[in-house]
Amino acid sequence: MRLMSLRLAAGALAASLALAACSTGGSDADPTSTGADGAAISVAISPATQLIPGRNIEAYDFNMAVWAPLTFVDADSTLTYVQAESIETEDAITWTITLREGWTFHDGTPVTAQAYVDSWNAVAYGPNAFENSGQLANVVGYADLNVTEGEPATEMSGLKVVDETTFTVTLLGPDSQFPMQVSQGQTAMYPMPASALDDFEAYNRHPVGNGKFALTNDFVENEPLILEAYADYQGDAPTVSQITFVPYADTATAYTDVLAGNIDVAGLPPNKMAQSATDFGADHVYSFEAPGISFLGLPLQDPRYQDIRVRKAISMALDRETINKVVYGGLFTPATAFTPAIEPGTPVGICGELCEYQPEKAKALLTEAGGFTGSMNVYYPGGVGLDELYTAIANQLRQNLGVDAVATPSTDWAEFYETRLNGLATGPYFSRWGALYPSQQNTLRVFFVEGGGCTNCIPWYDPEVADLIAAADAQVDGAEAASAYAVVQERIMEEFPAPPLFFEAYSFxxxxxxxxxxxxxxxxxxYSQTILAEGA
Known part of the structure; x- marks a missing residue:
């Protein structure tokens, strides 16, 4: 059988997924732009402790500027090659990746197939305890590097170097989504130079990538990161020559600093969404459709939430439209499925009336289920601008269901995360995920497969759901894959383990x-393709 090129594989992912093989990183910017000297921007980011791609959980913007991925998925879900020249398969299990020639790391060393294989093995190696290790869990041999007893292996058997610019990846089973998994969101897939493998602590102080921008200063926690355009970058030129990432512990302060002109870009905090257009004007508020979705997680180990009628009642008691208007300024979209609408094939509307505001039906269902005893503690991470949202949720549950619902913030994110991770939340709680690549696969795996990435976000792990997801992954034909993922959501609807809340937009x-x-x-x-105002 002849090799099936990525043109065919990617086209089969979903009807809306296209391929532009001649591109080296899609954007809406002018591809001929070279980025004038002195064209600098400053961007607010969350404080980070780890910049290494395999460990990064906070520094995505930094990673995406300093590293170039194998593939890139643009805002229109068009998949293009960047560091990869081609990605081919004949069975969706073994993939052959051929790299573009002439690319170098910022230290001048070549980007080779060996560099990729060594980097992926280092990230997957259990004793290194890299946070993003799980992104490689589907590669054959990953388990051998993550054993509970005995000495772990140091190399995954599913990775083989063919020559200087070619390597193969063998997966545990057929997975048509692999070309998207090596795009910009999954930072564990980024390459590192050989020098990084000798001293990760030193590498974290001054990471060296293969992307458009190189770090000029050593990393010091809570200090700005200054990036300069890399002169020998082989892909599309950036439109700016310098990016300064400025850490902010308080999102409100970053918002105020953009308003004052002290920095150029900041994420829009939820509690500022309704007023942002008034503060900045419509031309300086951006709301990008994103692969993010939020749920109201439920403590299913608590007998009070085990009756599906209770879960349905909670969902129908929520007026998502009003919350979206008042809290988010209309920038979000009430969710009607278990994956974001931007992910190809999402069966928008599958939730039906359960995701509609039906307060009378909700109260009747709760009564039919025997009511609700005790208080309903609606728990969420404090200090991140979510107070108004969860206060509104608690108020609606109290008013529409007659339950003693109260919104309770954690002290900080760390406390909330540990509580949820250990299954100790006593009532409905914050639960969300922003997919790292725009596929239903990523969202469904993360929430509904044990160990998939968001532990106890929705603490319901059905083996049948895991099997259905695997069956959908194996479908190479786009229409068949979309139908197979829809079947997964039909099975989830049968149990309705958590109410979907909003399809998210990422706003700035x-x-x-x-x-x-x-x-x-x-x-x-x-950020590398930001267009500055004339004279800026």
Whole structure:
């Protein structure tokens, strides 16, 4: 059988997924732009402790500027090659990746197939305890590097170097989504130079990538990161020559600093969404459709939530439209499925009346289920701008169901995360995920497969659901894959383990220096392709 090129494989992912093989990183910017000297922007980011791609959980914007991925998925879900020249398969199990020639890391060493294989093995190696290790879990041999007893292996048997620019990846089973898994969102797939493998602590102080921008200063926690355009970058030129990432512990302060012109871009906090257009004007508020979705997680180990009628009642008691208007300024979309609408094939509307505001039906269902005893503690992470949202949720549950519902914030994110991770939340709680690549696969795996990535976000793990997801992954034909993922959601609907809340948009505000902020299907701005205002 002849090799099936990525043109066929990617086209089969979903009807809306296209391929532009001649591109080296899609954007809405002028592809001929070279980025004038002195064209600099400053961007607010969350404080980070780890910049290494395999460990990054906070520094996505930094990673996407300093590294180039194998593939890139743009805002229109068009998949293009970047570091990869081609990605081919004949069975969706073994994939052959051929790299573009002439690319180098910022230290001048070549980007080779061996560099990719060594990097992926280092990220997957259990004793290294890299947070993003699980992104490689579907590669044959991953389990051998993550044993509970005895000495772990150091190399995955599913990775083989063919020559300087070619390597193969063998997966545990057929997976048509692999070309998207190596796009910009899954940072564990980024390559590292050989020098990084000798001292990860030193590498974290000054990471060296293969992307458009190189870090100029050593990393010091809570200090700005200054990036300069890499002169020898082989892909599309950036439209700016410098990016300074400025850490902010308080999102409200970052918002105020953009308004004052002290920095150029910041994420829009939820509690500022309703007023942002008034503060900045419509031209400087950006809301990008994103592969993010939020749920109201439920403590299913508690007998009070085990009756499906209770779960349905909670969902129908929520007026998502009003919450979206009042809290989010209309920038979000009430969810009607278990995956974001931007992910190809999502069966929008599958939730039906259970995701509609039906307060009378909700109260009748709860009564039919025997009512609800005790208080309903609606728990969420404090200090991140979610107070108004969860206060509204608690108020609606109290008013529409007659339950003693109260919104309770954690002290901080760390406390909330540990509580949810250990299954200790006593009532409905914050639950969300922003997919790392725009496929139903990523969202469904994360929420509904044990160990998939968001532990206890929705603590319901049905083996039948895992099998259905695997069956959908194996479908190479786009229409058949979409139908197979829809079957997964039909099975989830039968149990309705958690109410979907919102399809998210990732929103940002900019200073007057920014004429256009570009994005991708990951929802994050593509800062390297920012268009500055004339004279900025």
């Amino acid at each position: 505000v900019t200073s007057e220096r920014v004429a256009k902020l570009n994005t991708s299907a990951a929802g994050n701005p593509n």
